[in-house]
Amino acid sequence: MSLTQLARTRVQQLTPYQSARRIGGQGHVWLNANEAADSGQFSLNCERLNRYPECQPPQVIERYAAYAGLAPEQVLVSRGGDEGIELLIRTFCEPGRDSILICPPTYGMYAISAETNGVNVVEVPLTDSRQPDFDAIIARLGEVKLVFLCSPNNPTGDLVDRAGLLRLLNAAKGRALVVVDEAYIEFCPEHSQADLLAEFDELVIIRTLSKAFGLAGIRCGFTLACPEVIGLLLKVIAPYPVPDPVAQIAAQALSEEGLLLMRQRVDEINQLKAELAEELLQHPQVNEVFAPNGNYLLVRFTPGSDMFARMSRAGIILRDFASRPGLADCIRITIGSRAEMDAVRDVLQKEQ
Numbered sequence: 282m283s284l285t286q287l288a289r290t291r292v293q294q295l296t297p298y299q300s301a302r303r304i305g306g307q308g309h310v311w312l313n314a315n316e317a318a319d320s321g322q323f324s325l326n327c328e329r330l331n332r333y334p335e336c337q338p339p340q341v342i343e344r345y346a347a348y349a350g351l352a353p354e355q356v357l358v359s360r361g362g363d364e365g366i367e368l369l370i371r372t373f374c375e376p377g378r379d380s381i382l383i384c385p386p387t388y389g390m391y392a393i394s395a396e397t398n399g400v401n402v403v404e405v406p407l408t409d410s411r412q413p414d415f416d417a418i419i420a421r422l423g424e425v426k427l428v429f430l431c432s433p434n435n436p437t438g439d440l441v442d443r444a445g446l447l448r449l450l451n452a453a454k455g456r457a458l459v460v461v462d463e464a465y466i467e468f469c470p471e472h473s474q475a476d477l478l479a480e481f482d483e484l485v486i487i488r489t490l491s492k493a494f495g496l497a498g499i500r501c502g503f504t505l506a507c508p509e510v511i512g513l514l515l516k517v518i519a520p521y522p523v524p525d526p527v528a529q530i531a532a533q534a535l536s537e538e539g540l541l542l543m544r545q546r547v548d549e550i551n552q553l554k555a556e557l558a559e560e561l562l563q564h565p566q567v568n569e570v571f572a573p574n575g576n577y578l579l580v581r582f583t584p585g586s587d588m589f590a591r592m593s594r595a596g597i598i599l600r601d602f603a604s605r606p607g608l609a610d611c612i613r614i615t616i617g618s619r620a621e622m623d624a625v626r627d628v629l630q631k632e633q
């Protein structure tokens with residue numbers, strides 16, 4: 282038996298995750314992974330690196346709880362939001378038996394984490410108005426342990442409808458958890474559903490420092506839920522998931538000064554996004570600009586448009602979604618620095 286044959290059957294069929302620098306080609310303007318164009322300045326104290334860190338660094342937990350308007354017992358910090366997603370699946374889904382529900386087109390890691398953990402995926406596609414199909418989801422609640430919604434949705438940018446979510450949460454009581462992924466919520470904070478945590482123990486919210494905080498490089502994310510759910514996740518999470526240097530940087534990012542910088546970055550990105558959206562809407566090869574709620578714009582170009590290749594030739598790496606069902610001719614553009622957006626605009630204007 283080969284070593285590959287020794288591995289779990291599902292694992293044999295998987296391909297390794299490709300990093301943002303490896304998908305999309307060669308370039309110097311990276312707008313394919315919804316990263317920020319800057320991270321800010323941080324100081325590091327390396328005196329305690331001989332010691333294991335706290336499992337849940339208290340200052341990071343306290344500061345995030347204060348920022349999110351929650352109690353520290355409602356917050357878990359992990360290696361990116363991605364680890365929070367996987368942890369929920371590993372904690373609540375029995376391999377080979379249980380299922381999660383996703384609403385494609387949406388963020389890919391829900392299905393990837395389910396597959397790597399032997400958990401089934403039930404798909405209930407977004408409706409024509411790109412909302413979760415709440416009636417169809419409620420009808421399938423008995424079959425699934427976790428429902429993943431993404432708001433703003435990656436890649437379409439749409440926000441989950443509050444009334445629909447409330448209906449789902451009421452139907453899910455005692456049956457399933459509803460996970461709302463708010464990785465991009467800082468770009469439209471008035472649309473957060475985190476206040477509903479006070480009312481619904483079945484609600485879980487995923488957050489991250491990778492987007493508006495500009496810290497994709499440190500891999501730091503948060504799961505927000507009732508203390509009982511957080512307590513269960515703490516039984517499953519790997520020991521010492523947050524390296525001490527990560528905790529130091531996260532605590533600084535969540536200080537008053539750090540939050541101010543984050544909000545300035547958000548204002549700037551939202552401004553650049555509005556300018557780019559306006560320009561795109563005038564462009565003869567653009568059919569549609571999707572909802573502008575995150576730090577990216579999903580754009581549907583005219584059929585046969587070679588905009589992805591043209592950008593690529595200019596060294597600008599975007600994310601092509603054309604092969605995803607429902608997203609023919611769609612490209613996602615991350616909003617970077619003003620200089621990076623000027624580079625995008627140059628290509629748009631030159632080659633019409």
Ligand code: PMP
Binds near residue numbers: 314315362462464501
């Ligand atoms: N959720 C969504 C919708 C995302 O787009 C991302 C990052 N691409 C994440 C979660 C995970 O972010 P991270 O692991 O970097 O915290």
